[in-house]
Each structure stands twice: as C-alpha cells, then as structure tokens.
Amino acid sequence: MALIPLVAALVCLLPVRKEDDSLTLVFKFSYALSKPARGDLVAISLLAGDNAVFLKRVVALPKETIEIRKGIVHLNGRPLDEPADRRNPGWSMSKTLVGDEEYYVIGDDRQQPIELHRMGRIHFSKIIGKALW
C-alpha cells in the first residue's frame, strides 16, 4: 500500500498519511550526509512522482543477501532480530542479492500473504527521506 503525502511542497518535511490514517513527517535531507541504516523507516517515491509514496522499513543494505525462512528474515545467512509481530510464519523467500546502491525494504504490517505485500529492492535515488516516527 502506498501512502499519501499531505503537502508535498514543503521543503524539508514531508507530511505523510500512514495506512492507519495517523500522520508522520519525512525529513527530506536525512541522507544528504549519510546513507540509510537498517531499521530506518523511509519514504520512497514512485515511478510517476511523489504525490503518493511508499513508507517501508530498510531491512537489507547494499551487497547483502536476504532470505526469508518461515517469517524470519535472514541476512547473509544469519537471522535478523526483529519484533515478533513482524514475523509471519507463512512467509518464505529464496536468497536475493541486494545490488550496489540498493536497499531491500519491507513494510511493518506483514499479516497478509507475502505475495500481496509490496516489498523489494529499491535504488538509493528513489528514497526521499527518513520518517521521523
């Protein structure tokens, strides 16, 4: 599910309506001096623009290998420590290599089947900024 920014024109803070209808702010210059870190909640612009954006969590960093076994994310073969409510035993995914300048993002709501969840690799250039909460 994509989320709708409320006022895309604001220069540095992008108000975004979340799926549960609450609001968050995305700081557009979060990654001007640094790169996204694992666990960051980031806004991602879509192919046609950013009047609607994805809000996803960074799970894997560039050049890492990601795999999901019975709901547990594995990075380079090691399980990732995540809250239990983000583990769906029905989820499995074979090994995927994340490319240079790419990040692997997954949403926090993982209740639906993996096929229906929008997740995947994204180039750094498509990341608008970090959500502040």
Place this chain on the structure above:
Amino acid sequence: MKKIILALLLGLVAFVGYRVLGPGDEAKIRKLFQQLASLSSIERPMSALELASRADQAAEHFTSQTEVALSLPTGFNHNVKGRSEIRASVAAMGTKLKPGSVEFVDLKIDLGSDRKTATAYSTVKVETSADGGWQEIIELRFELVKAEGRWQIERTETVETLER
C-alpha cells in the same frame, strides 16, 4: 477577390495561432487521463446500460488494437486486447462494480522525438467506501500514439517501483 484573400489570410493566421498557442501534446494527454479518471469513477450504483455507455466513451481513448495487461498485488490479473474486449470486460463485471473513485495522483509524460508517440507513467489511486472502505495504489505505464491529431492509448501495463 480581396475578400477571399482576406478570408484565407485570416484562416491561415487562425491555424498558425492554434498550432502555436493551442494546447500542446502534453496538455492533450493530461486531458485524456482526466477524462479517463472521470469515466472510471462511479459515484453511485449504475445500470448495465449506463456502465456500457461509460465503457464506450472510455474505449474511444484506446486504439482499436490496444493491449491492457494488469497484474495487481492483490492477485488480480487481467489481460485485454482491443476496444471490444474492454467493453466486454466492463459488461462482464456489470453491476458487481462498486461505486468508487479513480484518481491519477501523479502523471509523468515523456513525449517521443517524433511527437507522435509518448510514454506516460501514472500512480493511480482507486478508492471505494463500499464493503467497509478500500484503497489501492497502482502504478501504470502507458504507451500512446497520435493519429490525426488525437492521442490514444496503445498499451497499458502495471509496473512496480519495488523489485523483488
């Protein structure tokens, strides 16, 4: 004779003025998508006849050999070829279609160098208040062609920002 020449000159000025100052190709394409959004939005339950009329009008924005290939994360896959199949698809859905709105939230248009083809990317928001409310965001890529001054959609397909 003078009047005829004057009329021809005025006609020429009007033609050149329209070509220079009239709506550009991008504006025409944007208008096409506005009309499509309007035709696809169903404000109230409609009869099969009303839906058929909407489908007819919408189909006119597609070429006769148009291809539509939709593959949504919800598992909905639908492939249609030709205007007649568009009409048939709408007719098949008939009164099962729930009232809802279709909005092209973003529209990015790349005109071809020949000015007769274009590619458009759009984020489409589909929303309904029926069945407890539901919203879906779909990313679409369109290929358009211009024939006799009119833009029509040649191909429509879903695209995904996130690659698995």
